Amino acid sequence: xxxxxxxxxxxxxxxxxxxxxxxxxxxxxxxxxxxxxxxxxxxxxxxxxxxxxxxxxxxxxxxxxxxxxxxxxxxxxxxxxxxxxxxxxxxxxxxxxxxxxxxxxxxxxxxxxxxxxxxxxxxxxxxxxxxxxxxxxxxxxxxxxxxxxxxxxxxxxxxxxxxxxxxxxxxxxxxxxxxxxxxxxxxxxxxxxxxxxxxxxxxxxxxxxxxxxxxxxxxxxxxxxxxxxxxxxxxxxxxxxxxxxxxxxxxxxxxxxxxxxxxxxxxxxxxxxxxxxxxxxxxxxxxxxxxxxxxxxxxxxxxxxxxxxxxxxxxxxxxxxxxxxxxxxxxxxxxxxxxx
Numbered sequence: 001x002x003x004x005x006x007x008x009x010x011x012x013x014x015x016x017x018x019x020x021x022x023x024x025x026x027x028x029x030x031x032x033x034x035x036x037x038x039x040x041x042x043x044x045x046x047x048x049x050x051x052x053x054x055x056x057x058x059x060x061x062x063x064x065x066x067x068x069x070x071x072x073x074x075x076x077x078x079x080x081x082x083x084x085x086x087x088x089x090x091x092x093x094x095x096x097x098x099x100x101x102x103x104x105x106x107x108x109x110x111x112x113x114x115x116x117x118x119x120x121x122x123x124x125x126x127x128x129x130x131x132x133x134x135x136x137x138x139x140x141x142x143x144x145x146x147x148x149x150x151x152x153x154x155x156x157x158x159x160x161x162x163x164x165x166x167x168x169x170x171x172x173x174x175x176x177x178x179x180x181x182x183x184x185x186x187x188x189x190x191x192x193x194x195x196x197x198x199x200x201x202x203x204x205x206x207x208x209x210x211x212x213x214x215x216x217x218x219x220x221x222x223x224x225x226x227x228x229x230x231x232x233x234x235x236x237x238x239x240x241x242x243x244x245x246x247x248x249x250x251x252x253x254x255x256x257x258x259x260x261x262x263x264x265x266x267x268x269x270x271x272x273x274x275x276x277x278x279x280x281x282x283x284x285x286x287x288x289x290x291x292x293x294x295x296x297x298x299x300x301x302x303x304x305x306x307x308x309x310x311x312x313x314x315x316x317x318x319x320x321x322x323x324x325x326x327x328x329x330x331x332x333x334x335x336x337x338x339x340x
Contacts, residue, residue, distance in 0.1 A: 049121045054099030062093040062201045064325050068332035069205020074339030076209045093201040096143035101172040104136050108176040115241035160207045168200045186250040194227025229266030236309045260309040264301040278334050286334035293327045
């Protein structure tokens with residue numbers, strides 16, 4: 001038997017695991033709190049858990065939709081009163097009613113999340129079902145209460161914003177809850193989601209400072225078809241769970257590759273259609289700007305999403321979606337300019 005020196009201990013072996021990377025842990029915590037894909041830590045604070053259920057990352061497009069509606073009204077002024085009342089409308093659309101939507105979606109998706117995202121608060125047991133139900137009711141009632149207050153401020157004879165809040169809340173319920181559960185149908189569910197994120201907050205912002213008519217409703221509902229494409233992006237992270245539970249998301253129905261093409265075509269074609277509308281009303285500069293904003297979207301679609309939608313969905317959203325939301329504002333400014 002040879003007397004060779006014992007090998008040096010390997011810090012990466014099972015008995016001496018490498019110390020956790022604090023940067024990765026912070027990143028996971030951030031993703032968890034924002035409700036993003038890739039979280040892998042368990043929070044213990046009940047208030048942070050409640051915030052996680054509300055998915056703050058999803059508030060941004062609704063807040064932006066209010067901004068677009070205010071711009072399209074042609075009546076928004078940069079004065080303290082308008083700033084505060086717009087902020088109240090953003091609170092209604094984002095943290096309150098979008099928070100309600102995300103919480104009720106997690107409540108009815110707890111079996112699906114147990115497969116796709118077991119770290120989510122409900123399947124992980126971090127929060128009880130009665131606590132979740134209480135959160136749903138508080139957010140819903142608070143959102144409707146703020147909507148009514150906005151109608152009072154705007155001196156609406158018909159409570160337009162309250163009706164929008166009630167309608168959007170009902171749409172959120174049937175999107176997530178049986179027996180309708182619109183999200184079971186990839187086309188109908190994703191369009192409902194796209195309209196909720198683009199048309200509804202836009203209408204609220206425009207009704208707050210001006211009026212909404214059939215024309216603006218049609219334009220924003222068409223724009224919501226581009227939002228349908230954005231909604232499809234979210235289906236790629238849950239394709240396995242959707243398949244197991246029989247949900248007919250587009251990646252399940254058509255396959256990952258075809259669904260990715262449907263997604264990007266919906267986003268690009270309907271934005272270019274809106275650019276064509278702006279040309280038809282002689283808002284040529286805004287139309288050209290909108291077309292130029294579509295070009296980097298197409299670039300990122302080719303770089304990330306079409307090559308590997310399962311791995312690059314978050315990276316694609318981070319790189320391309322800013323151009324979509326900027327395009328929404330360009331459209332709103334064009335409409336507001338025409339009103340003036």
